[in-house]
Amino acid sequence: MKRSSALTCVVFSAAFFLSATCTVLGQGNLGAITGTVQDSSGAVVPDLPLTITNVETGVKWTATTSSAGYYRVAVPPGTYRLEAQKQGFKTEVVDKILVPVAQVVTVDVTLQLGNQSQTVEVNSAAPLLTPSTAEVSSAVSSQEFETLPIEVGDGGR
Numbered sequence: 738m739k740r741s742s743a744l745t746c747v748v749f750s751a752a753f754f755l756s757a758t759c760t761v762l763g764q765g766n767l768g769a770i771t772g773t774v775q776d777s778s779g780a781v782v783p784d785l786p787l788t789i790t791n792v793e794t795g796v797k798w799t800a801t802t803s804s805a806g807y808y809r810v811a812v813p814p815g816t817y818r819l820e821a822q823k824q825g826f827k828t829e830v831v832d833k834i835l836v837p838v839a840q841v842v843t844v845d846v847t848l849q850l851g852n853q854s855q856t857v858e859v860n861s862a863a864p865l866l867t868p869s870t871a872e873v874s875s876a877v878s879s880q881e882f883e884t885l886p887i888e889v890g891d892g893g894r
Contacts, residue, residue, distance in 0.1 A: 768836040771809040772844040774802050774821060781806025782848060788820045792832075814838045819846070827851035837876040 770789060774782045785802040789810050800810045817834040826848040836842050 765839050766814065767811045768814055768839055769809055769811045769841045770817060770819065770834060770836060770844055771841055772807075772846060774806045774808065774846045774848065776826070776848050777850060782823065782826075785821055785823050785848075790818045790820070791815045792818055812836055819844055821846050821848060823848065825850065840876075 774785050774787075776782055781802075783802055783804045783806055785806070785808075787800045787802065787808055787810075789798045789800065789812065790796070791812070793815055798810050798812060800808045802808045814836055817836060819831040819834060821829040827850070829846050829848055831844055831846065834842060834844055
């Protein structure tokens with residue numbers, strides 16, 4: 738009787754740890770867009786509303802800069818467009834922001850004085866270095882992933 742009780746305890750413990758591990762591994766795919774917003778004189782712009790749009794799906798996120806002009810928005814991997822509008826400044830648009838899996842992309846914005854009807858468009862390219870972390874990584878496309886030589890226990894993929 739004691740033996741079956743101990744075996745049941747071991748089985749439930751193993752199931753708990755395996756399910757907890759799977760949950761933790763499944764949560765690491767979000768990336769983030771972060772940065773600081775300044776005006777043309779270098780002063781930070783607090784309480785600025787930002788709109789971040791996934792160009793592939795059309796899904797929008799909104800954020801507001803902090804009192805230090807800082808913002809951070811967690812987003813799934815994809816290509817994004819950032820738009821910043823404030824009265825007395827030209828609308829600033831940053832296109833082609835590529836966010837890889839679980840990576841933080843820094844996009845600093847400088848607002849120019851002018852009317853909101855005037856728009857400044859900036860095309861963003863993926864930086865070669867990410868100065869905010871010491872991580873070394875690379876992105877793998879789904880096509881490249883499919884060609885990786887990964888074997889499963891039964892010899893399949």
